[in-house]
Structure formats: structure tokens, C-alpha cells
Amino acid sequence: FGPRRTQRARRGQVRLPDVTALPMQCKIPNKAMETSESGEDGMPRGFTSYTAPGEVFVTEDEVKEHYRSELHRYNLKRKVAGLAPITRVAFEEREAREAVRAEGSGSRKLSTDERRKLRDARRQEKTDRQSKNPHSKAAQFEATKNMTVEQYVEHKMLSAPDFDESTDIFSTHQSADLHANLAYMAKTHGFYIPYLEYVSDLSGLIGYLQEKVYVGNVALRTGKLFHSTEAVQAHMRAKGQCSFEIEGNEDEYTAFYDMEAIAAGSPLWEVDSEEDEESECEESLETLKEEIDEDNISDFDALCERAVALGVLSEAQVDALTDSVACGGSTEAALLDQYRPLVQRASSSAAAAADGANESTTSAARRVRYNPLPSSADAASLMLANREIGHRELARFYKQRFRPTGTSLVSSSPQLDSLMLQYAKAGVLSSHLQLRMAQPRKKNEIGRGEWHRQAKHFCKQGITNNTTANGMKHYKNQSLNY
Incomplete structure (x- = not known):
């Protein structure tokens, strides 16, 4: 209301x-x-x-x-x-x-056990379906789980994609030739060959790297193993690891580099000479030669022992010869004349093989190792990351760059020389090539110090203009391009 x-x-x-x-x-x-x-x-x-x-x-x-x-x-x-x-x-x-x-659809509420069994059945069905796919991990495991090492290597080589020296290591790109492929990988993936001037077998090195990726599915930098070529290539591209290192892997890449030339040109590399192994090999060779000198033996039993040691006769054959002598079927003198030349010939072959093994062992004993620190404690300088650490009074000597000596492909291959110039321009080589790439500075090009002084002057002039009367509203800096 x-x-x-x-x-x-x-x-x-x-x-x-x-x-x-x-x-x-x-x-x-x-x-x-x-x-x-x-x-x-x-x-x-x-x-x-x-x-x-x-x-x-x-x-x-x-x-x-x-x-x-x-x-x-x-x-x-x-x-x-x-x-x-x-x-x-x-x-x-x-x-x-x-x-x-x-009731018509037959659906009802399932219990917890029934739902778990249903999930397990679906998971098993998915696994079976993937095992039938020849490109799945399950199928690869089922196909190779009972193989030996040799069979697995043969299987990987047959299933690997086709590649040659013009095939990109990190993708499926195909170039015209080897040098075009190297230029493409350097431009696209940032791939460069360390110590390129000391490479003795360039095509063999690239082929070995391609086998590691395409056949072994192994990452070059980390050595991580993958199940397919596409996976290892994607991993290296994503991680920015499209490169390899010979530091710490000298035994792996020694067949493609002149390692002694690398060691001679850098204090971070040293040559290991294993004198103990050489002396042991020499002693074993001398012992073998002494045994060879004793092959002109006249004792039948000693001849049989020597023949068994050299593999000329077996134990069963020696027993048969002894039985024939005991039965009167043959005499010891006849058997000595028959088997002494065979034993001498086998001894000579064993001596030659031992001599060759000694030479190979001696050459293999001279191994080049990467040592981050020089062996001598009173080293005058230290080279780390393309920089030298030392006293400033010796800077004039540190700045000197000498041409590398040793086995090199640069002088015999103009294409490889141009590739090295590209590496030097990219800043991945610290050699005389950088000096060759340096161009004389133009007259109108100013140095960094001069540019800093001009910038400081412009800043000071601007502060002065802002503090004067009316702020010099119509002042325009002629050095600014706008």
C-alpha cells in the first residue's frame, strides 16, 4: 500500500x-x-x-x-x-x-578388474599391431634378438639407405660431388672437418662418418645410439652437434690423418713411444731366431717336438711315426731327412711373420695423443681455444704463423683449397689461411677505437644540447641516418 x-x-x-x-x-x-x-x-x-x-x-x-x-x-x-x-x-x-x-546393446557397467583386463588387452593388441609394422622398434627387436654380431652387422648394412660421397651426412640432400657436399654441409649444418690441412684420406674419412650415421645410427659427437638413420640425423640437427672431434678419439681417426704432423705443429699433441713393448717384441724375435738356428737338429724326438710346435705335425701323426719306427716300418734317419726341410721352411715363415709383426708393433707404438696441458711444467706458453697464454713480452713471437708441414691435400686439390678458405672465413681455422683471407682495410673504413671516440663525442654533444637554452630544438645530428 x-x-x-x-x-x-x-x-x-x-x-x-x-x-x-x-x-x-x-x-x-x-x-x-x-x-x-x-x-x-x-x-x-x-x-x-x-x-x-x-x-x-x-x-x-x-x-x-x-x-x-x-x-x-x-x-x-x-x-x-x-x-x-x-x-x-x-x-x-x-x-x-x-x-x-x-539390454539390446549388451552394455553394462564393468567392474574394476574387468576394466583393467580390457586395458591390458588393448595394450597387447597395440603391441602386436606395432610388431607387424616392419619400421617399428618392436619389429626390429623381434627380427634381430637372435642374431649374432656378424649377422646383425650384415642386417644393418642391408637395411641401411643408399649413400655415397656426395650424400649429406645429416639429411637426405644429394650434391654433385664430394667437395660440393662438403660446401653444402658447411653452409647448412655448420659442419667442418677439424685439422683439414692434415687430412690424408678425405673421401675415406667422409665415407667412415657416413657409415657411422647411416649403418650404425651413431651420433658423431656423443656416440649415442639410435634405432634409425632419421632419428640420429634429427638428434644431431636439433642439438647442434653436426661435427666430430679427433681429440680423445685418435685411434679412431688415425687412418685418415697425418697424426705426427699434427703433433709436430701443436704443443697440445704428443707422441707416445712405448719402449717397453718394443723391447719385449725384440726379445721374443731374438728367441725365435735362436730356435730357428737350432732347427738343424739330429735328434728324432727333438724334431718331432719342434714340428708339433710349428704346426707341421699333429700329436696323432707323431704317434703314428713313432709306432712305425718301433715296428720297423721306417727308420729315424729317413724320417729326419724327410721332415727336417719342412720344419726349417716353417721356421723361416714364422720368423718372417714375427719380423713383420715387430715392425707393425713398433709403428703402432708411436701413437699420437691429445694432451690439453703440455708435458713440461715450465712451458713458455699454452694454447687453448685458439688463444695463447704467455708473457706479454713474447707476444711478437706468439703472433707468428708458419705454414704447416707434413702430408696435405691442399697443394694438390684447388677445390679443397677453396673449401679451406671458406672454413677460414667462417673462423674455424687458426692457420695461415686466415691471413690470406684478410683484406686491406678501405680508406673510408674507420677502426673500432675511432668509432668509439666519435660515439662518445656525439653523446657529449647531445647532453650539451639538452642543457642549453631552449634545448636547441632545431639541432639535428648529421651522423644519424633517419
């Missing part, structure tokens, strides 16, 4: 309706609505609920039972979704349709 109508009602001019005579409904949160109107017997008429439209509950127990029913839960979900509730009859019809559909 408005204020005037309220005042008139106080004066008795307006008759207000009797609200106590109307039936009232009071709703308590989370409880059913109770009607206050009584029936003929004086008892309350009943209870109603939002989730049970069209129904009246006589007792509170019936209301509680309804709150536990699926109809109540379903209508609450519809209320949250903004939909009107449905009656119990419509809900029962819906449940019947769902039961018929579930």
Missing part, C-alpha cells in the same frame, strides 16, 4: 483484506513445502516438493524417501540445467526405454 492509503486505513477509511483467513505456504530451505490448510479430520493436507510435480506426500517419511530416489536427483540436474521437472510417470517411462536400449 502507498503512504496515503496507509493513512486512510489507519483512519478506518480503507478495509484491508484478512490475510489470516487465506491459506499460506511457508517454504523452508532444503525442505518440502507444507500446506497450513487443514482437512475434514483436522490434520494437515500434506507436503509437496519441486522435484515431484503433481504429488502430495502425507508424512515426512514419504518426503525423505522421495529425496533418496533417482527422480529427485534427475529433476535437480534438470533444475541446474534450467529445465522444468518431469513427473514420476515420465521418469519411469524414460528409465524403461534406457533399460531396453542397454
Whole structure:
């Protein structure tokens, strides 16, 4: 009512309706609505609920039972979704349709064990499907698990993709020739050959690196093993490891480098001469020569022992000869004349083989090793990362660069010379080639110190302009290009 109508009602001019005579409904949160109107017997008429439209509950127990029913839960979900509730009859019809559909499809709620078994079956099915794929890891493992080392190497060589000296090591790119391939790898992947001026077999080195990647699937820098060529190539490109190092791997790359020339040109490399092994080899060779000198023996038993030691006769053959002598079938003198030349010839062959083994052992004993620190404690200088550490008074000597000596392919290959110039321009070589690449500075080109002085002057002039009267608004720096 408005204020005037309220005042008139106080004066008795307006008759207000009797609200106590109307039936009232009071709703308590989370409880059913109770009607206050009584029936003929004086008892309350009943209870109603939002989730049970069209129904009246006589007792509170019936209301509680309804709150536990699926109809109540379903209508609450519809209320949250903004939909009107449905009656119990419509809900029962819906449940019947769902039961018929579930029975027809044969689906039911699975237990925890059944779900776990189903997951295991799907996982096993996936593994079986991958094992049938010839390019999967499972198929490769099943195909090679029973192979020997030789069979596995042969299998890898047959399954490796085709490559030659013009094939890129880190991708499937194909160049015109070897030198074009090296130039492409240097430009695309940053690949360069360390100590290029000391390489004695360039094509063999590239072929060996290609076999490591394409056949062995091994990363060049880290030696990590992968299951395919594409995987190892992607790994090296992603990690920026498209290179290899001979420091620490001298035995692996000694067939492709002149290692003694490298050691002669750098204090970080040293030649190991294993004198103990040489002396042992010499002693064994002298012992063998002494045994050869004793081959002119006249004793039949000594000749048989010597023949068995050299592999001329076996133990069974010696027993047969002894039996024939005992039976009178032959004499010891005849057998000595027959087998003495064979024993002498076998001894000479063994001596020649021992001499060759001694020479190879002596050459192999001279191994070049990379030593980060010089062997002498009072070294005058130390070269690390293309820089020399030493006293400043000797700087004039440290700046000297001499032409490398030793086996080199640069003088005989102009293409390799141009490739080395590209390496020097890229800053990966610290040799005389960098001096050859250096160009005389132009007259209009200023040095770094002069540029710094000009920049300092411009900064000082700008500060002065900002602090003067009116800030020199119309001043323009002529050195700035804008």
C-alpha cells in the first residue's frame, strides 16, 4: 500500500483484506513445502516438493524417501540445467526405454578388474599391431634378438639407405660431388672437418662418418645410439652437434690423418713411444731366431717336438711315426731327412711373420695423443681455444704463423683449397689461411677505437644540447641516418 492509503486505513477509511483467513505456504530451505490448510479430520493436507510435480506426500517419511530416489536427483540436474521437472510417470517411462536400449546393446557397467583386463588387452593388441609394422622398434627387436654380431652387422648394412660421397651426412640432400657436399654441409649444418690441412684420406674419412650415421645410427659427437638413420640425423640437427672431434678419439681417426704432423705443429699433441713393448717384441724375435738356428737338429724326438710346435705335425701323426719306427716300418734317419726341410721352411715363415709383426708393433707404438696441458711444467706458453697464454713480452713471437708441414691435400686439390678458405672465413681455422683471407682495410673504413671516440663525442654533444637554452630544438645530428 502507498503512504496515503496507509493513512486512510489507519483512519478506518480503507478495509484491508484478512490475510489470516487465506491459506499460506511457508517454504523452508532444503525442505518440502507444507500446506497450513487443514482437512475434514483436522490434520494437515500434506507436503509437496519441486522435484515431484503433481504429488502430495502425507508424512515426512514419504518426503525423505522421495529425496533418496533417482527422480529427485534427475529433476535437480534438470533444475541446474534450467529445465522444468518431469513427473514420476515420465521418469519411469524414460528409465524403461534406457533399460531396453542397454539390454539390446549388451552394455553394462564393468567392474574394476574387468576394466583393467580390457586395458591390458588393448595394450597387447597395440603391441602386436606395432610388431607387424616392419619400421617399428618392436619389429626390429623381434627380427634381430637372435642374431649374432656378424649377422646383425650384415642386417644393418642391408637395411641401411643408399649413400655415397656426395650424400649429406645429416639429411637426405644429394650434391654433385664430394667437395660440393662438403660446401653444402658447411653452409647448412655448420659442419667442418677439424685439422683439414692434415687430412690424408678425405673421401675415406667422409665415407667412415657416413657409415657411422647411416649403418650404425651413431651420433658423431656423443656416440649415442639410435634405432634409425632419421632419428640420429634429427638428434644431431636439433642439438647442434653436426661435427666430430679427433681429440680423445685418435685411434679412431688415425687412418685418415697425418697424426705426427699434427703433433709436430701443436704443443697440445704428443707422441707416445712405448719402449717397453718394443723391447719385449725384440726379445721374443731374438728367441725365435735362436730356435730357428737350432732347427738343424739330429735328434728324432727333438724334431718331432719342434714340428708339433710349428704346426707341421699333429700329436696323432707323431704317434703314428713313432709306432712305425718301433715296428720297423721306417727308420729315424729317413724320417729326419724327410721332415727336417719342412720344419726349417716353417721356421723361416714364422720368423718372417714375427719380423713383420715387430715392425707393425713398433709403428703402432708411436701413437699420437691429445694432451690439453703440455708435458713440461715450465712451458713458455699454452694454447687453448685458439688463444695463447704467455708473457706479454713474447707476444711478437706468439703472433707468428708458419705454414704447416707434413702430408696435405691442399697443394694438390684447388677445390679443397677453396673449401679451406671458406672454413677460414667462417673462423674455424687458426692457420695461415686466415691471413690470406684478410683484406686491406678501405680508406673510408674507420677502426673500432675511432668509432668509439666519435660515439662518445656525439653523446657529449647531445647532453650539451639538452642543457642549453631552449634545448636547441632545431639541432639535428648529421651522423644519424633517419
